[in-house]
Amino acid sequence: MSSEVIFNVVLPIMLFVVAGYIFRKLGKFTEAQSGTLIGYAMKVAIPSMIIVALANEPVQDYIPYAAFFGTFLLISTIVFLAALIVAKLFRMPMLEGSFFSATCALSNTCMIALPILTMLMGQPGTIYGILGVINLIIGLQVMSLIADIHHGDPSESRFLGLLKSLGKEVFQPYFVALIVGVTISLTEWKLPATIDTTLSLLGATTAPVALFAVGIDLNFGVFKKNIMAILGATIFKLILMPILAWFMCQWLGLGPAATVAVVLCSSVAAAKCEFGVAKQKNIYVEQTAAIVASTTILSFITLAFVVIELNDRYPEVFDMDKHFHFAGHSDGDAKAPAVPKRP
16 A cells, blocks of 8 residues: 555655746746746645635634644644754754745645645545645745844834735635635535536646746756755754654644644645745745755655555555545545545
């Protein structure tokens, strides 16, 4: 079963990234086109997936997912603070140290963890992934606020700046999709079959499009200059964070599905969106790019190990024949490959 998960989930994800990198080297795609693909994933594919997942989940069943959200948020906070302490010990400036710590603690949930969880666990995995994305959004908002406080006008209200920043998030497609999905679930209204199928198929494009775009953006040229930053972030993000996640889940008594989701979200690469914030604020930009690229590559190795270990401990969570993940493992009732089934 471990080999099935590796060859049908982890390996395809790696190949999506490799394909993106190869096509960029061949001159078929540029970094600007990568931005367009990521925009499609963030504004169309992921919101479509969110609406279908939440609309098809009874609202009373949301409560068990709260343990995942709280645990993952706690782990991310602990790793951020630990990395910040190490950064200060190495005499990094506070602002740069904060952005280094963010690369250690914020996971690429939207482009890597969410698609993996959907393929492994079906609709429940999508909801775990959505909550992981919300965790990432909280982290990005905190980093944006830290940068604004450091560079902002002292006479300007920080509280007002925070409200403006949060106000922008309210109108983001993923947040709108979240509200739409929860509203449909609350009203117990069922999406018409045509709309459900269309949104499901759009959501199914999230993994190939987002990961292909990640591959296009891979830049190995920044590695040599930032070895120490890469080394430090890799230790925190790909080694210490998954270990902390595992022990934290055991200590808090999380169930098998929530444990798998927390550990997987903690095991993926540093968030590419964090590079977007670093670039926008012009803080720790090159180092962040190097960390995102290196952890993306190295995470395929650590992720394969994590998946094998989790599958051995929780084989019922990885019972892939129960979900729609890929064409070779769809049920007879499947509407299309890789589309989560309605309950």
